[in-house]
Amino acid sequence: MGFLDDLAQQILIADGAMGTLLYSHGVDSCFEELNLSRQEEILHIHKAYIEAGANVIQTNTYGANYVKLARYGLEEQVKEINEAAVRIAKQAAKGRAYVLGTIGGLRSIKKTAITLEEVKRTFREQLYALLSEDVDGLLLETYYDLEELLTVLPIARKETDKPIVAHVTLHEVGVLQDGTHLADAFDRLEALGADVIGLNCHLGPYYMIRSLEEVPLPKKAFLSVYPNASLPDYRDGRLVYETNPSYFEETALAFREQGARLIGGCCGTTPKHIAAIAKALKGLKPVTEKKVKERNIVVSVQASAPNKKPALHEIVKQRRSVIVELDPPKKLGIAKFLEGAKALKETGIDALTLADNSLATPRISNVALGTILKEQLGLRPLIHITCRDRNLIGLQSHLMGLHTLGITDVLAVTGDPSKIGDFPGATSVYDLSSFDLIQLISQFNEGLSYSGKPLGEKTNFSIAAAFNPNVRYLDKAVERLEKKIRCGAHYFISQPLYSERQIEEVYEATKHLSVPIYIGIMPLTSARNADFLHHEVPGITLSDEIRARMAACANDPIQSAREGIAIAKSLIDAAFELFNGIYLITPFLRYEMTVELANYIYEKERASQERKIFNG
Ligand SMILES: Cc1cc2nc3c(=O)[nH]c(=O)nc-3n(C[C@H](O)[C@H](O)[C@H](O)COP(=O)(O)OP(=O)(O)OC[C@H]3O[C@@H](n4cnc5c(N)ncnc54)[C@H](O)[C@@H]3O)c2cc1C
Ligand code: MET
Ligand SMILES: [Zn+2]
Structure with missing residues (x-):
C-alpha cells in the first residue's frame, strides 16, 4: 500500500x-x-x-x-x-x-x-x-x-x-x-x-x-x-x-x-x-458524493452610462486633436494653474492632461484638479496614473474613484522611480508594470477587479499608454507598444520629439499599429533648458542647429521663448502631416507658450480644411 x-x-x-x-x-x-x-x-x-x-x-x-x-x-x-x-x-x-x-x-x-x-x-x-x-x-x-x-x-x-x-x-x-x-x-x-x-x-x-x-x-x-x-x-x-x-x-x-x-x-x-x-x-470515511453550490457569479454586470462625449482615441482617429499637459503645481495654490487651464480651454483643446507626481515629486493630486477642471471649467481631464505611488489596493480604489467622479480618460504609466525625485528614500511601489496596469483597467472595463471579482458595473475608461521613442532601438520601443495594445491600450501619447527626421522615423516605425498616437511637442524655454534636455535627460537628443538657435539668444528670455516656440512650430509642421494627434507639454506652467502653439495648430488645421474644400 x-x-x-x-x-x-x-x-x-x-x-x-x-x-x-x-x-x-x-x-x-x-x-x-x-x-x-x-x-x-x-x-x-x-x-x-x-x-x-x-x-x-x-x-x-x-x-x-x-x-x-x-x-x-x-x-x-x-x-x-x-x-x-x-x-x-x-x-x-x-x-x-x-x-x-x-x-x-x-x-x-x-x-x-x-x-x-x-x-x-x-x-x-x-x-x-x-x-x-x-x-x-x-x-x-x-x-x-x-x-x-x-x-x-x-x-x-x-x-x-x-x-x-x-x-x-x-x-x-x-x-x-x-x-x-x-x-x-x-x-x-x-x-x-x-x-x-x-x-x-x-x-x-x-x-x-x-x-x-x-x-x-x-x-x-x-x-x-x-x-x-x-x-x-x-x-x-x-x-x-x-x-x-x-x-x-x-x-x-x-x-x-x-x-x-x-x-x-x-x-x-x-x-x-x-x-x-x-x-x-477518527473512524470517519471520506465522502464520495457532494452537492456543489452554484458559482457565485454576479450575472448582471451593468454597463455604465455611456460617455457623453466620444473618447479621445475615437476623436483622434477621425480628426485633428490637441491635448495639452499642464502639470499640477508643486505648492499649494492653484490660481495660476486655473488661469492656464482657462486660457487653454479657449483655444479649443480636447483635453488637459495632468501628470501624476511627474519626476517623482509631490504635486497637488491630479484627481482633485481633474475634478475641478471637469466640474468648474467643463474641460476634459486626462489623468496620468503611475504604478509607482499606489499598490494593488490603492490602484483599484483610485480607478473606482475616477469612475465614480465620471472621469474616463486615463494614461497608464510605470512612473519615474522615486530615487530621481524630491524624496529619494520613498518607496516606489511597482506592484504592477505599465502592462499590468493597462490590463487591469481593461478588466475594469469588463466589470471585473484584478482578482476577477465583479465590480457591479463596467467602467468605460479610454486607456492611453506611454510611448518613449527617445531610445537607442526604436524597434524595441515599438514592440512594447504592440504589447501594450495586446494588453488593451486604446492609444499612445509620446514623449517630446526634437527633430523633424525623428518624427518621420517614428511615423515609419508605427504606421502599422492599429491605434492612434499623439506626438509630444514641448517648447524649449532657454538655452539652459535645451542643454539640460540634451545632456541630462536619457534619450533626448537635440540637433546642433536647435541648440545653436537657443544658444544665440541665451541672455534674452523673451527672445528665447520666441525661438522655443518657433522650433516647436517647425516640429508641429512635420507632425501635422503624419499624425492627427498632437500632445503639447507646457513647460514650467508657462501656458502662454502652449496656448500659442494650440492656436497655431488650429489655424493650420482651418487653412488645411479650406484648401481641401477649395481644391474640391
Ligand atoms: C506621455 C507620458 C506621460 C508620463 N507621465 C508621467 C507621470 O505623470 N508621472 C511619472 O512619474 N512619470 C510619467 N511618465 C514617465 C514614465 O513613467 C516613464 O518615462 C516610463 O518609463 C515610460 O513609460 P511607461 O511607464 O509606459 O514605460 P514602459 O514602456 O513600461 O517602460 C518601463 C521601463 O522599461 C524600460 N524601457 C522601455 N522601453 C525601452 C526600450 N525601447 N529599450 C530599453 N528599455 C526600455 C525603461 O527603463 C522604462 O523606464 C510619462 C511618460 C510619458 C511618455
Ligand atoms: C508560507 S506557507 C507554509 C510553508 C510551510 N509549509 C511551513 O509551514 O513552514
Ligand atoms: Zn502558510
Whole structure:
C-alpha cells in the first residue's frame, strides 16, 4: 500500500506549520538552514506532528531554493539543505508517516519579480535534490500564481511517477489572484497529472470551506486542504495567528463534507491543531458524493452610462486633436494653474492632461484638479496614473474613484522611480508594470477587479499608454507598444520629439499599429533648458542647429521663448502631416507658450480644411 492507495480508502491527516512554529520559538533567520545546523529541533517538530496524529509530514524545505536561500547567502547549499531535510523527516517518520518533499511557490502578485525561466531553473534544482533522497511524494505548495504552478507541475510529472500534491493559494474566496475560479484551476492541475489537488495558506478554514463549496469532487485526483490557523494579526511588528485548536475539530468535519481526503494545516497551526483534526475525523470515511453550490457569479454586470462625449482615441482617429499637459503645481495654490487651464480651454483643446507626481515629486493630486477642471471649467481631464505611488489596493480604489467622479480618460504609466525625485528614500511601489496596469483597467472595463471579482458595473475608461521613442532601438520601443495594445491600450501619447527626421522615423516605425498616437511637442524655454534636455535627460537628443538657435539668444528670455516656440512650430509642421494627434507639454506652467502653439495648430488645421474644400 502506498500514499495514493491509502487516500483511495481513507482520510489522511497531514502535519501543520513548520515556519511559523519555528518563528514562535524565536527563530528569526533562515528556517531551512536549520536542517543543517539544528537538526534536532526539526526532528522534534516532525515527531510532535506525528504524535499528534499526522500520517503525512512534509520536509522543512518550503523556501529551500536558490532564490530564497540567496537572501541568506546560502544559494550554493540547495542540494545539501534539501537532502538533509528529507533525511530528518524520514528519521522522524520511521515508516509511521509518509514524507512529502515540499517545494514552495516563488511568485507573488508581482509576476515581473521572477521570470518563468528562473522559476523553472530554480524548481528543477530543488526537485532533483528532493528526489535523490527518495521522498514518498512531492508537495508543491503556496502557489499564488497559477501560471507558475502550471509551469512547474509538468516538470515534476515528467521527472517522477511518485505522487504529486499540487496546492494553489487563494487570493480571496473561490478565486486565484488572476481571477481564475478554483474549480477551473483544479481541472487544469488534474489534467497536468497532479494526483492530489488542493489549497494551502493565506486563508483560514472559514474561507476555504466556502471556496470548496463551489468545487466538485475531482474526477480522479484527491482533494487536500491545509488552512492557516486564522487570518493573521499584526502585533508589535510580528504576524500572529489565533490559536484555537478545538475550532479545527469542527472545521475538519466541514472539510470532509467538501470531499477533502488529505487535511493538515499551514501558517499558525501547531501539533494541537493537528490533534484536533485527527480527533474529529477518527473512524470517519471520506465522502464520495457532494452537492456543489452554484458559482457565485454576479450575472448582471451593468454597463455604465455611456460617455457623453466620444473618447479621445475615437476623436483622434477621425480628426485633428490637441491635448495639452499642464502639470499640477508643486505648492499649494492653484490660481495660476486655473488661469492656464482657462486660457487653454479657449483655444479649443480636447483635453488637459495632468501628470501624476511627474519626476517623482509631490504635486497637488491630479484627481482633485481633474475634478475641478471637469466640474468648474467643463474641460476634459486626462489623468496620468503611475504604478509607482499606489499598490494593488490603492490602484483599484483610485480607478473606482475616477469612475465614480465620471472621469474616463486615463494614461497608464510605470512612473519615474522615486530615487530621481524630491524624496529619494520613498518607496516606489511597482506592484504592477505599465502592462499590468493597462490590463487591469481593461478588466475594469469588463466589470471585473484584478482578482476577477465583479465590480457591479463596467467602467468605460479610454486607456492611453506611454510611448518613449527617445531610445537607442526604436524597434524595441515599438514592440512594447504592440504589447501594450495586446494588453488593451486604446492609444499612445509620446514623449517630446526634437527633430523633424525623428518624427518621420517614428511615423515609419508605427504606421502599422492599429491605434492612434499623439506626438509630444514641448517648447524649449532657454538655452539652459535645451542643454539640460540634451545632456541630462536619457534619450533626448537635440540637433546642433536647435541648440545653436537657443544658444544665440541665451541672455534674452523673451527672445528665447520666441525661438522655443518657433522650433516647436517647425516640429508641429512635420507632425501635422503624419499624425492627427498632437500632445503639447507646457513647460514650467508657462501656458502662454502652449496656448500659442494650440492656436497655431488650429489655424493650420482651418487653412488645411479650406484648401481641401477649395481644391474640391
Ligand atoms: C506621455 C507620458 C506621460 C508620463 N507621465 C508621467 C507621470 O505623470 N508621472 C511619472 O512619474 N512619470 C510619467 N511618465 C514617465 C514614465 O513613467 C516613464 O518615462 C516610463 O518609463 C515610460 O513609460 P511607461 O511607464 O509606459 O514605460 P514602459 O514602456 O513600461 O517602460 C518601463 C521601463 O522599461 C524600460 N524601457 C522601455 N522601453 C525601452 C526600450 N525601447 N529599450 C530599453 N528599455 C526600455 C525603461 O527603463 C522604462 O523606464 C510619462 C511618460 C510619458 C511618455
Ligand atoms: C508560507 S506557507 C507554509 C510553508 C510551510 N509549509 C511551513 O509551514 O513552514
Ligand atoms: Zn502558510
